[in-house]
Amino acid sequence: MNTTAENVSSQIDYAIHTDALNLWYGTFQALFDVNLDIKQGIITSLIGPSGCGKSTFLRSVNRINERLGYVRTEGLIEVMGQNVYNENVELIQVRKQIGMVFQRPNPLPISIRDNIIFGHKLHSEGRKPSISEQDDIIEAALRKVLLWDQVKDRLNSKATELSLEEQQKLCIARLLPVKPSVLLMDEPCSALDPKGTEAVEELIWDLRGEYTILIVTHNMAQARRASEECIFMLMGKVIEHTATEAMFVTPEHKETADYIEGRYG
Amino acid sequence: MFEISELNKRNQKTQKLFQILFLMMTLMLIAPVVIILGTLIYKGGAIISVDFLFTAPTDGMTAGGIFPALFGTVWLVAVALLVSVPVGVAAAIYLSEYAPDNWLTRIINLAIINLAGVPSIVHALFGVGAFVIFFKFGTSILAASLTLAIMTLPVVIVASKESLQAVPKAFREACWNMGATRWQTIRRVVLPNAVSGILTGVILEVSRTTGETAPIMFTGAAFFLPFLPQSVFDQTMALSLHLFVVSTQVPGVPDELPYGVALVLIGMVLLMNSVSIAFRMYLRGQKKW
Numbered sequence A: 001m002n003t004t005a006e007n008v009s010s011q012i013d014y015a016i017h018t019d020a021l022n023l024w025y026g027t028f029q030a031l032f033d034v035n036l037d038i039k040q041g042i043i044t045s046l047i048g049p050s051g052c053g054k055s056t057f058l059r060s061v062n063r064i065n066e067r068l069g070y071v072r073t074e075g076l077i078e079v080m081g082q083n084v085y086n087e088n089v090e091l092i093q094v095r096k097q098i099g100m101v102f103q104r105p106n107p108l109p110i111s112i113r114d115n116i117i118f119g120h121k122l123h124s125e126g127r128k129p130s131i132s133e134q135d136d137i138i139e140a141a142l143r144k145v146l147l148w149d150q151v152k153d154r155l156n157s158k159a160t161e162l163s164l165e166e167q168q169k170l171c172i173a174r175l176l177p178v179k180p181s182v183l184l185m186d187e188p189c190s191a192l193d194p195k196g197t198e199a200v201e202e203l204i205w206d207l208r209g210e211y212t213i214l215i216v217t218h219n220m221a222q223a224r225r226a227s228e229e230c231i232f233m234l235m236g237k238v239i240e241h242t243a244t245e246a247m248f249v250t251p252e253h254k255e256t257a258d259y260i261e262g263r264y265g
Numbered sequence B: 001m002f003e004i005s006e007l008n009k010r011n012q013k014t015q016k017l018f019q020i021l022f023l024m025m026t027l028m029l030i031a032p033v034v035i036i037l038g039t040l041i042y043k044g045g046a047i048i049s050v051d052f053l054f055t056a057p058t059d060g061m062t063a064g065g066i067f068p069a070l071f072g073t074v075w076l077v078a079v080a081l082l083v084s085v086p087v088g089v090a091a092a093i094y095l096s097e098y099a100p101d102n103w104l105t106r107i108i109n110l111a112i113i114n115l116a117g118v119p120s121i122v123h124a125l126f127g128v129g130a131f132v133i134f135f136k137f138g139t140s141i142l143a144a145s146l147t148l149a150i151m152t153l154p155v156v157i158v159a160s161k162e163s164l165q166a167v168p169k170a171f172r173e174a175c176w177n178m179g180a181t182r183w184q185t186i187r188r189v190v191l192p193n194a195v196s197g198i199l200t201g202v203i204l205e206v207s208r209t210t211g212e213t214a215p216i217m218f219t220g221a222a223f224f225l226p227f228l229p230q231s232v233f234d235q236t237m238a239l240s241l242h243l244f245v246v247s248t249q250v251p252g253v254p255d256e257l258p259y260g261v262a263l264v265l266i267g268m269v270l271l272m273n274s275v276s277i278a279f280r281m282y283l284r285g286q287k288k289w
């Protein structure tokens, strides 16, 4: 990348920008005219009742939805100022820039070490990173997610043997060595107990600033605690997008108020 | 309050009845296997010796050993596996990991299932037409093994495909999300977790291949050959055909000889199966998710 390009990218205010985004699963329309500007470097939460299209939106940002084959997308999605649906865009580069964390922790059935270094190995060109390089990367990633002290003596044991909370932290950690700019998290705490939820939330909060984080949650308290901006969706449409505090104190729309007060499922 | 009631008693009696019924069915299932093995060992066990295994038949196949047939079967199975495993696993990978879900894929899948039901004599005739005559391999190990390979391919493909699809989708998504290509995903995550299932397919294939007679009869197996095959272009004797020959085609064969041949044939299958099953269990123990 040359310097002009870098200047341009540092001037981008919005990590994710969508314009008239419509999405269909076959003939069923799941997203309607979604126009969003998600600010860089902050945590934005995405709330709304089950089935309103939160996961669909996340999955169209990193284009993982396409794997299904019967998905049609119209409109514009820009990530860090670049249209991800552009013809000359390499999907692998998109995925590298955008890390995703799923509802159920999904560590690979290999060692903790190998999980963390997996992405890095995929993207390191030509030369294989030396063992000591790898060790540094692994330690840094695990420290970042506050997991290092728990697992440093058993890096070679299976990641699938960890507790769910540890697994979810690991799934976040393994994204970091690839140096993504955006992290998409789809209900990352919903499989965890309250203690695990708190720990993972804390960790997500710590990652703020370095990464743009878009987090889907069902937990109003969590959205309120852990995000700076909040988007409310209903039946495939964005109803409201404001600062979190404002949304919870003075929601503009009746639907938002109803949802926040628990009048939807 | 907690005493047993009449209704409880009746229900428990019914439950007991069904349990016994199911046990009987299971025993009925294994009874033939036990009887067959028992008879073979009883009638043919005495003839088995190192000499029997490692010398050629003599006196118009009424005496001597079975070495050329044993040797030939090992050859036939090995070459068949060498062809069908790579081809079958590759096809399974394509169908499970790459193929779009469209009518063509569905037709291919249907064809594979139907192929598994084609009688072996039909495969034999196909083998004669394709490998012996068209490709000019003659009646040879190569022609016979290729026929066996084609016959067992569906088993390998179906078993491999099923074990590939048993690998949780979450693993694939995790890989794709980190920017792995499909091949990297298959190579690093899907295949290592599917090996034990793929082995099941191979085990099934080995058992079937070892015992098959019809497909090799016209394509490469000979009644009697006084020498061992030197290359895949030679004909060979084979255990299954030899068993058929000594039990029905040659006069004056002592009773225990066919039983001995059958025992060796079954023994080979059981041995190979046990080794593969042991290996599979080892692999299973290695994986946890």
Ligand SMILES: Nc1ncnc2c1ncn2[C@@H]1O[C@H](COP(=O)(O)OP(=O)(O)O)[C@@H](O)[C@H]1O
Binding pocket: A025, A028, A030, A048, A049, A050, A051, A052, A053, A054, A055, A056, A057, A068
């Ligand atoms: N793979 C799919 N195929 C067809 N319809 C889907 C698929 N995934 C989601 N949908 C539909 O799209 C709508 C939005 O789903 P989703 O994005 O999963 O909602 P949320 O994450 O907000 O609960 C739902 O009505 C759901 O039934």
Ligand SMILES: [Mg+2]
Binding pocket: A054, A055, A056, A186
């Ligand atoms: Mg969802």
